[in-house]
Amino acid sequence: MEKYAKVIVRSNTFHTDNLFTYKIPEFLKNQIYVGHRVLVPFGKGNKPTEAFVFKISDTLEEDIKLKEVVDVLDEEPIFKLEDLELVNWMKNRYLCTYIDCINLIYPKGYKVNNYKVVSLSDEVLNLNENEFTDLLSSLDDIQKDIISKINISKGKLKTEKLKKIPNINYILDKMSKKNIINLKWEYKNHKNEKNLCYISLSIEADEVDDYLKKNKINLGVKQKEIVNFLKNNDRVEINDLIDILKASKQSILSLQNKNLIDIKLEDYYRNPENAYTLEQKEIYLNEEQKNACNKVISEMFDQNKKPYMLHGVTGSGKTEVYMEIIDYALSQGLDSIVLVPEIALTPQTITRFKNRFGDIVGVFHSQLSEGQKHDVYKAIKAGNIRILIGARSALFAPFNSLGVIIIDEFHETSYKSEKNPKFSAIEVAKFISNKNDISLVLGSATPSIDEYYKAKNGEYNLIEINQRANKNPLPKIEVVDMKEELNKGNKSIFSFKLQDEIKQAIKNNNQVILFLNRRGYASFVSCRSCGYVFQCENCDISLTYHKGKNIGRCHYCGYEREIPKECPECSSIYVKPFGVGTQKIEEELKVIFPELKVLRMDKDTTSKKGSLEEILNKFKNKEADILIGTQMLSKGLDFDNVTLVGILSADMMLNFPDFKSFETTFQLITQVSGRAGRSDKEGKVVLQTYDTDHYSIRRAINYDFEGFYEDEIKIRKAFGYAPFNNMISVVVSGENENLVKKNIQNMYDSIIYLLKGRGITDFEFILGPNPCSISKINQNYRWQILFKDDNIEINLLKGIIKYICITKRDVVFSKEINISIDINPNSVL
DNA sequence: AGCACGCCGACT
DNA sequence: GTCGGCGTGCTC
Numbered sequence: 001m002e003k004y005a006k007v008i009v010r011s012n013t014f015h016t017d018n019l020f021t022y023k024i025p026e027f028l029k030n031q032i033y034v035g036h037r038v039l040v041p042f043g044k045g046n047k048p049t050e051a052f053v054f055k056i057s058d059t060l061e062e063d064i065k066l067k068e069v070v071d072v073l074d075e076e077p078i079f080k081l082e083d084l085e086l087v088n089w090m091k092n093r094y095l096c097t098y099i100d101c102i103n104l105i106y107p108k109g110y111k112v113n114n115y116k117v118v119s120l121s122d123e124v125l126n127l128n129e130n131e132f133t134d135l136l137s138s139l140d141d142i143q144k145d146i147i148s149k150i151n152i153s154k155g156k157l158k159t160e161k162l163k164k165i166p167n168i169n170y171i172l173d174k175m176s177k178k179n180i181i182n183l184k185w186e187y188k189n190h191k192n193e194k195n196l197c198y199i200s201l202s203i204e205a206d207e208v209d210d211y212l213k214k215n216k217i218n219l220g221v222k223q224k225e226i227v228n229f230l231k232n233n234d235r236v237e238i239n240d241l242i243d244i245l246k247a248s249k250q251s252i253l254s255l256q257n258k259n260l261i262d263i264k265l266e267d268y269y270r271n272p273e274n275a276y277t278l279e280q281k282e283i284y285l286n287e288e289q290k291n292a293c294n295k296v297i298s299e300m301f302d303q304n305k306k307p308y309m310l311h312g313v314t315g316s317g318k319t320e321v322y323m324e325i326i327d328y329a330l331s332q333g334l335d336s337i338v339l340v341p342e343i344a345l346t347p348q349t350i351t352r353f354k355n356r357f358g359d360i361v362g363v364f365h366s367q368l369s370e371g372q373k374h375d376v377y378k379a380i381k382a383g384n385i386r387i388l389i390g391a392r393s394a395l396f397a398p399f400n401s402l403g404v405i406i407i408d409e410f411h412e413t414s415y416k417s418e419k420n421p422k423f424s425a426i427e428v429a430k431f432i433s434n435k436n437d438i439s440l441v442l443g444s445a446t447p448s449i450d451e452y453y454k455a456k457n458g459e460y461n462l463i464e465i466n467q468r469a470n471k472n473p474l475p476k477i478e479v480v481d482m483k484e485e486l487n488k489g490n491k492s493i494f495s496f497k498l499q500d501e502i503k504q505a506i507k508n509n510n511q512v513i514l515f516l517n518r519r520g521y522a523s524f525v526s527c528r529s530c531g532y533v534f535q536c537e538n539c540d541i542s543l544t545y546h547k548g549k550n551i552g553r554c555h556y557c558g559y560e561r562e563i564p565k566e567c568p569e570c571s572s573i574y575v576k577p578f579g580v581g582t583q584k585i586e587e588e589l590k591v592i593f594p595e596l597k598v599l600r601m602d603k604d605t606t607s608k609k610g611s612l613e614e615i616l617n618k619f620k621n622k623e624a625d626i627l628i629g630t631q632m633l634s635k636g637l638d639f640d641n642v643t644l645v646g647i648l649s650a651d652m653m654l655n656f657p658d659f660k661s662f663e664t665t666f667q668l669i670t671q672v673s674g675r676a677g678r679s680d681k682e683g684k685v686v687l688q689t690y691d692t693d694h695y696s697i698r699r700a701i702n703y704d705f706e707g708f709y710e711d712e713i714k715i716r717k718a719f720g721y722a723p724f725n726n727m728i729s730v731v732v733s734g735e736n737e738n739l740v741k742k743n744i745q746n747m748y749d750s751i752i753y754l755l756k757g758r759g760i761t762d763f764e765f766i767l768g769p770n771p772c773s774i775s776k777i778n779q780n781y782r783w784q785i786l787f788k789d790d791n792i793e794i795n796l797l798k799g800i801i802k803y804i805c806i807t808k809r810d811v812v813f814s815k816e817i818n819i820s821i822d823i824n825p826n827s828v829l
Numbered sequence: 830a831g832c833a834c835g836c837c838g839a840c841t
Numbered sequence: 842g843t844c845g846g847c848g849t850g851c852t853c
C-alpha cells in the first residue's frame with residue numbers, strides 16, 4: 001500500500017503556505033509519522049527543504065504528480081498531535097501562516113543548512129586528455145574558469161562560491177544541459193548545540209613531575225602554568241582556563257598530545273545568569289491566600305475546569321500563591337509555566353522562584369539567543385527544567401506533563417504579540433489549558449476590563465484577595481490639582497505638597513519613587529517664533545529631546561539629530577524643548593534637592609545588559625534616595641523602604657487616542673501606588689494631575705476597581721468595544737504614499753463587493769480607510785481599516801479579509817506593499 | 830521568495 | 842538562427 005505525507009514546507013513566503021503531498025518511499029514507510037520533520041525536494045529546482053508532516057494518508061484525492069520524501073530528519077516526531085492542533089487553531093484565529101506558528105513551538109536551532117553543489121559530469125570525467133582539450137576549446141573563458149575552479153576544489157564546488165559571476169545560474173544551467181556538469185543539492189542537519197569542553201589532568205597531581213621526567217617531556221612556561229592550575233582545580237572549562245591564565249588553545253592542545261590532560265565534551269544547558277540575590281524569608285500564607293490556593297489545588301485533576309482569575313490588590317502576595325500551587329503540582333509530578341510581562345523587568349521574581357525551587361527553574365524569553373533557547377528546550381524535554389518562567393513565548397515549551405499555567409499581571413499589553421503570529425498569550429493559554437485539562441491562573445491587581453467582564457459572566461472562577469499580605473492598608477493617595485498649583489504661582493513640575501512629602505520621607509530615612517510615563521528630557525522641541533516642530537525624517541513623530549547629547553531622538557525608529565540653536569525654518573533663536581520627560585525631572589530634582597542622590601530608570605538608562613539589575617540593586621541597598629522611572633517601575637518591584645510614591649502627571653495618558661487609555665491610566669495609578677508601603681512602614685502616594693474629575697482617576701485614588709469597571713464597561717458597551725466586539729485592524733504600508741492609498745482603496749472596494757454579495761448593505765462596522773495616527777514609520781506610509789464584528793459573524797468577516805489579503809493578495813495588492821492583520825490589537829496607532 | 834519557462838529584440 | 846534580458850506563474 002502506498003503512503004503519502006501532507007506537509008508544511010519551511011519557506012519564507014506566504015505563497016507556499018499550504019499542505020503539499022509527497023509520496024513516502026518504501027524505505028521510510030515505517031519511519032515517518034505525523035509530527036515528524038522530513039526533507040523534501042521543493043520547487044522547480046527541487047531544493048531540499050525542511051518540512052513538517054501534518055497528515056499521513058494511504059489514498060490520494062486528486063491526480064497530481066508527486067515527488068518523494070527524501071529523508072526523515074529526527075528519530076521521534078518533533079510535534080505532538082496537540083501541537084499541530086494548536087498550530088491549526090492559531091493560524092485560523094490570527095490569520096497568519098503555518099510557519100509563523102511552527103516557529104513559536106519549535107525553536108529554529110535545528111534549521112536545515114543546504115547548498116547547491118556543482119561537479120563535473122561522468123561523461124566529462126571519462127574523457128581522455130585530447131578529448132578534454134577539445135571540449136575546453138569549445139567553451140568560453142567563463143565556462144573554462146568554472147571547470148578549473150571545480151577541479152581545484154577536488155571536483156565539488158558550492159555554487160554559492162560562484163555567485164559573483166554574472167548570470168551564473170544561466171551559465172550553469174546551460175552547462176548542465178550540455179551534460180558537462182552535474183548540479184546537486186547537498187544539506188547538513190546543523191544542530192545549534194553548545195558543548196562545554198572540560199579539562200582535567202589525566203594523572204594524579206603528585207605524579208605529574210615523575211611522569212614528565214620518565215618521558216623526558218619539557219613543558220613551556222604557559223604549559224607549566226596550566227598544569228599547576230589543574231593540580232589545584234580538578235575540572236576546568238577550557239574558556240575559563242584561557243581567560244584566567246591568558247593561555248592559548250594551542251598550549252592546551254599540546255598538553256593533550258603529551259597525554260597529560262583529558263578533554264571532555266559535555267552538553268551544557270546555558271542557564272541564563274542573574275545577579276540579583278534576595279534573602280529568603282519564611283513565608284506563611286494568610287487565610288485569603290490559602291483559600292485561593294486550595295481552590296486551584298482541589299480541582300487540579302478535574303476535567304473541563306474553568307480558568308481562574310486571581311484578583312488581588314497590590315502587595316497581596318500573589319506570587320506566594322503561585323508558588324504554593326506550583327509546589328503542589330510538583331508533588332503530583334506536574335510541571336508549571338509562569339508567564340511574566342517583561343522578563344528583564346522582574347529579576348526579583350526569578351530569584352524568588354530559584355530560591356524556593358532551585359535548579360529546576362528555567363528562564364525563557366525572546367532575548368535569549370537561538371542557541372540558548374535550544375538549550376532550554378532540550379532541558380525541558382529531558383525533564384531537567386520543571387518550572388519555566390518566561391515571556392509569552394514560554395507558553396509553547398515542550399513539557400511532557402504540564403499541569404499549571406500561571407499568567408502574572410495578565411492585563412499587561414506585552415501578552416499580545418506584535419510580531420506574526422499576533423497572538424494573545426491569554427487566548428492561547430486558554431486553548432492549551434482547555435485541550436489538556438491544565439490549571440490556568442490569571443493574576444492581577446488590575447484585571448483588564450474585557451477579561452473581568454468574562455469573569456463576571458462565569459467564564460472564569462473569580463478569586464479575590466482584598467487584603468495586603470502584611471495586613472497594612474493600601475497607601476493613601478492624595479490628589480494635587482496642578483491648575484491650583486499654577487494659581488499659587490508654582491511653575492515647577494513638583495507641587496508644594498510633593499516637595500514637602502519628599503522632605504519628610506527623606507528625613508525619616510525612607511526612599512521615594514517618582515513616576516512619569518515619558519522618557520527623555522522633553523516630549524518635543526519647537527520654535528516659539530514660527531511654531532516649527534522638530535520631526536523624525538522617517539516617521540510621523542516629533543523628536544523627543546535628550547539633553548545630555550543635545551539631540552532629538554525618534555522613539556520609533558531610533559533616528560537622531562542634533563538640535564541647532566537657530567530654527568531651521570525662520571532662523572530665530574527661540575528654539576525650546578516643551579513638555580516633561582524623566583531626564584528633566586532628574587535635573588529639576590537636583591536643583592530643589594541638591595543633596596539627594598537620584599537614580600533614573602527608563603529605556604535610556606537600562607538598555608545595556610545588566611544595567612537594570614544594577615539600578616535596582618543600588619536602590620535596594622539605599623545607595624540612592626529617589627528613583628525616577630517610567631512604566632518599568634509599575635511591575636512587581638518590591639522595595640521595603642519606599643514610603644512615598646509621586647505620580648507626576650497622572651492625566652497624561654488620558655488623552656491618548658485609544659479606547660484603552662482610561663483603563664491604562666487606572667492600571668498605572670493603581671500599580672505604581674502599590675510600590676509604596678510594602679513592608680512594615682506605611683506608604684503614601686501624591687498624585688499630580690490637571691484633570692481631577694475623570695472617573696479613571698477618581699476611581700483609582702479610592703482603589704475602587706469595581707467602580708471603575710462599572711463606569712468603563714458602560715462606555716465599552718455604548719461604543720461597541722471589547723469585550724463586546726472583536727476588532728480587526730488591517731494596516732497597509734509602503735514607501736509610496738499614493739500606491740498605499742490606491743491599494744487600501746482597492747482592498748476596501750473588494751471587501752465591500754464581497755459583503756454585498758452576502759447581502760450585507762450596512763457597512764458601519766468598517767472604519768476607514770484612514771491614515772494611521774502615526775501615519776509614517778521608517779519611511780513607510782501607513783493606512784488602516786478597522787473592522788468590528790458588530791453586525792457580522794466574525795468567521796465570515798475573517799474569511800473575507802483572509803480571502804482578499806492573503807489568498808488573492810497578488811491580485812488586490814502591489815508587490816511593494818506590506819500588509820499587517822491584527823486581531824484585537826493593543827492599540828490602533 | 831526562488832526558480833524556470835517563454836517571449837522578444839539584438840546580434841553574429 | 843542563437844544569445845541574453847526580463848516578465849509571468851508555479852511550487853505536491
